[in-house]
Structure formats: C-alpha cells, structure tokens
Amino acid sequence: MVNGSVIPLEDRLRAGFGHLGDTLDEYLTRICSEDSVVHSFASVDPELARRRVRYLESVPADRRGRLHGLVLPIKDLMPVAGFPCSYGSVTRTEQHVGTDPWAAQLLRKGVIIPGKTQTSEMGMTAYCEPVGMPAVANPLWPGRTPGGSSGGAAAAVALGLVDVAHASDGGGSIRVPAAATGTVGVKPPHNSSGGSPTAQGFITRSVGDAAFVFGVSTVRRPLRIGVLVEPLHGGGSVSPVMVSTVCTVADRLSDLGHRVREVSRPYGERPFAAFADVLASRSVHIPGPASDIIEWLRERGAALSESRRAEAVADFDAVLGMILSAWDIDVLLSPTLAFDPPEIGHFSRLEPPEDFAEQTRWTPWATLFNMTGGAAVSVPVAAAGRPPVGVHLGSVRASFGELLGVASQVHP
Known part of the structure; x- marks a missing residue:
C-alpha cells in the first residue's frame, strides 16, 4: 500500500x-x-x-x-x-x-x-x-x-x-x-x-x-461536539476498539478547546424504518434481472401502499428537525463502523432480509446524515497493533468548512 x-x-x-x-x-x-x-x-x-x-x-x-x-x-x-x-x-x-x-x-x-x-x-x-x-x-x-x-x-x-x-x-x-x-x-x-x-x-x-x-476552506473554531457510541440504527453491538478510539478522539478535541459531551439517541425506530421504505420505494424503478438483495428491495417497495410511501418520505424529512430539537450541538462524533470489515461474502451469503439487517448493524450511524442532508466525514485514526479505526463526524449545525476544520484536527 x-x-x-x-x-x-x-x-x-x-x-x-x-x-x-x-x-x-x-x-x-x-x-x-x-x-x-x-x-x-x-x-x-x-x-x-x-x-x-x-x-x-x-x-x-x-x-x-x-x-x-x-x-x-x-x-x-x-x-x-x-x-x-x-x-x-x-x-x-x-x-x-x-x-x-x-x-x-x-x-x-x-x-x-x-x-x-x-x-x-x-x-x-x-x-x-x-x-x-x-x-x-x-x-x-x-x-x-x-x-x-x-x-x-x-x-x-x-x-x-x-x-x-x-x-x-x-x-x-x-x-x-x-x-x-x-x-x-x-x-x-x-x-x-x-x-x-x-x-x-x-x-x-x-x-x-x-x-x-x-473547493472549501477549512475553518477551525471551538465547536459543541456530541459523542454517541450507542448504535443509532440496527440494534447491534459495538466493538470495544471502536468505542475506545472515539473516546480518545473526544478527549483530544476537548483538549483543543471544543465543548465535548455525550448525547443519547434522539429517536426510536421510526426514522430508520422510513429510510428503509424510501430505499425500497426507489428500488422499484430498477429494471431488469437483479441480484437477490435488489430483487428483495424491489418486491418490498412494490408492496408498499401509496399512503405508506408518502408517510415514509414525511418521516424521512422530519429527521433534521428532530435532531435539532434533541441535540444542542454543532457536530456529532461517533464510530463509522460498529465492527471491523468482515470477510468478502459475509453479507451476500445471508438471505436478503438478514443481509440488509446485518449491513445496518455494521453501519448504524452514517445513514442519519443522508436523511438530514448534513455534511459528514469518516477519518482514519491510528490504533495500537492494528489498522486504523474510522471515526465519523457529522454536521448538525456546523458549516461544511467548520466540519472539515474539526476533521482536520483529528486527521490532517
């Protein structure tokens, strides 16, 4: 490499x-x-x-x-x-x-x-x-x-x-x-x-x-940073090295003058259910023969009623207001992945419903910023005796330049 x-x-x-x-x-x-x-x-x-x-x-x-x-x-x-x-x-x-x-x-x-x-x-x-x-x-x-x-x-x-x-x-x-x-x-x-x-x-x-x-200038100024190591979606467990690396980064950012505190999950299961249904609805338009996971998503999307599709989009769009109300922070800090990358074939060998669920357990934080539209970044952080750990920073109120500024303090 x-x-x-x-x-x-x-x-x-x-x-x-x-x-x-x-x-x-x-x-x-x-x-x-x-x-x-x-x-x-x-x-x-x-x-x-x-x-x-x-x-x-x-x-x-x-x-x-x-x-x-x-x-x-x-x-x-x-x-x-x-x-x-x-x-x-x-x-x-x-x-x-x-x-x-x-x-x-x-x-x-x-x-x-x-x-x-x-x-x-x-x-x-x-x-x-x-x-x-x-x-x-x-x-x-x-x-x-x-x-x-x-x-x-x-x-x-x-x-x-x-x-x-x-x-x-x-x-x-x-x-x-x-x-x-x-x-x-x-x-x-x-x-x-x-x-x-x-x-x-x-x-x-x-x-x-x-x-x-x-083409963005990084901006470094003290920010309010919330730390969340509990899975936001999927309900799985988080590897200890992911948690400890995020805690190390949180301490480093605190030493640099940021106001760092823990936050808790801002909502229950409904927002991710909305994301999954929006994804399935969009899959309906994929033409032709497809892999098992695509076919499952298409079938799931086709089975949704028009009222449920509209409800899912409304719930999806409501997530930004929900986290702004719940979190008085500028940036959310979390792991990017709940555990290390599994072997090739780990997900695809599963039946599609479990494949989708296992992917969610592996990546329980990133989807939030696809729903809010906020900028987000994963940066590698060194960990002793092993490859680096991906740490995730997502903008709740920070500008794009401010997010990249704090990210550059974690990884140049």
Whole structure:
C-alpha cells in the first residue's frame, strides 16, 4: 500500500502542470500493474486519458480549470462518454455517448478520467461485490470487504493507485468504505428533502486534499461536539476498539478547546424504518434481472401502499428537525463502523432480509446524515497493533468548512 504524500494535493498538481503526459503514464502504469490485486477498476482506457491530456496541454495557462491535471476516476454508477457503465453488474453494461452533468463539471475543472471504479449493483449495498465481476478486495484487510458501495474508489485510493476518487453516498456509501480502508471519505451537504438520500463526493488520503477538491476552506473554531457510541440504527453491538478510539478522539478535541459531551439517541425506530421504505420505494424503478438483495428491495417497495410511501418520505424529512430539537450541538462524533470489515461474502451469503439487517448493524450511524442532508466525514485514526479505526463526524449545525476544520484536527 502506498502512503499519501505529505505535500498537499494542490501543490502536487501545480508542480505537474508542465508534464501531464508523464504524470498520467505513472498513474496508468500503477493502475495496470497493481489493480489485479484489488479489482478496484471496472474499466480503464489509457488512450482516452492520453487524448484528454493532449487537450489539456493545449489550454492556455490563464484558462486552466482549478483541478487542471488531476487524475480522478469516476464511480461506475455515473455515465461518462467513451467509457462503459456497468452499474455494478455485467448484465447492465451500457456504452454512453453523453456524460453525467456532475462528471462534466469535473471535466470543465480540468480533471483526467483514467477509468471507472467498481461499485455494488446499483450502489445499493454497504459491500462491493459487483455481479459477474470479481469482488473488490480490501488493501488494508486482505480477504475482507472494502465496504460499499464506493468500494472500488476506496480500494484504489488506499492502494495508492490514485490520490482521489469520485464516490457517491446514499446511506454511507462514501464513509463506510473509507472507514474500512483507512482513507478519508466526505459526503458534502445536500438537499435531502422529499426523501433524497444521495450526494456526490470524494475519497482521499487527507482532509486537506478533500477540502481542496471540494473547493472549501477549512475553518477551525471551538465547536459543541456530541459523542454517541450507542448504535443509532440496527440494534447491534459495538466493538470495544471502536468505542475506545472515539473516546480518545473526544478527549483530544476537548483538549483543543471544543465543548465535548455525550448525547443519547434522539429517536426510536421510526426514522430508520422510513429510510428503509424510501430505499425500497426507489428500488422499484430498477429494471431488469437483479441480484437477490435488489430483487428483495424491489418486491418490498412494490408492496408498499401509496399512503405508506408518502408517510415514509414525511418521516424521512422530519429527521433534521428532530435532531435539532434533541441535540444542542454543532457536530456529532461517533464510530463509522460498529465492527471491523468482515470477510468478502459475509453479507451476500445471508438471505436478503438478514443481509440488509446485518449491513445496518455494521453501519448504524452514517445513514442519519443522508436523511438530514448534513455534511459528514469518516477519518482514519491510528490504533495500537492494528489498522486504523474510522471515526465519523457529522454536521448538525456546523458549516461544511467548520466540519472539515474539526476533521482536520483529528486527521490532517
């Protein structure tokens, strides 16, 4: 595994402006020679990437985008012209002539897309075992899942194939794999109203690099931080190392001047039941043959009455007001995962209802911020004698810059 450079990504990009071709070739050599270990990429197109470099080299210096020359793969749920898009299943592979607006915006900023990173089918699970393709391996925990659905992005960054990778998050899908692979995963703030859980973000090796890619300035000031180590959803147990690491971080933040205190669960079972029904309702629109977990979600969604669907969206949308009323804090601090990444196949071997329940027990905190729309980040924290532990920080009242500011005090 390649460690990230201590030089900020912004400075590395600026230093490489004059020789983009050589820089790209270094990345492509790394990807093509090392990715067979983890299967993080769904597709790679060196010629398309080199064509992009030739175009960027022709752009006058005063017209270069802010991310000029950044090698950045796109998650394989998002169409990009020239690349196949498989949506986590060989049976769904399509060749697109157009590019998703979000990826197009990155291209306008000057990124180079070398390929697409693997995801679970339709991004619907917290593990990454694409249908008909090799499961993505975890560089940090051999034989175990890298988490999902952005497992390919996390594995590519953890192995050092790229410095930053696009990822998306509809229930923890950026932050869960970041925690499982010892990387930094950031879900930005998004408009979650109407039962909309998904945001686009990035996985990096540092908070500073994430702030640069988002174009956000970190703000460090004393904040009110609530600590919650009790599972918010799923009712499972939490590994002692997760609890002790969060407590260590809480003490560190207190020493830095933040007002830190414990908080308790702000609600019962109803909000997560709403999230699950919103997810199932959205699954109804997934076409074609599907894996067992997708088929189960579709059937569950189809069985919901129109009144229950409306009620679930209303309950989903009410969560933000609920936590603002319950918690007089700026940021929530918790573990990201309840226990270490299990072996590949651990979830998918279960029957779909238990598969879903076990994923929830593994990731009992992240979904809250998909419902509130608040920014959230998972950062790795060193733990003696073992790989780092993912610690989660979510914005209750803090701005995006303030959240990244406190995150940078936990992990640079």
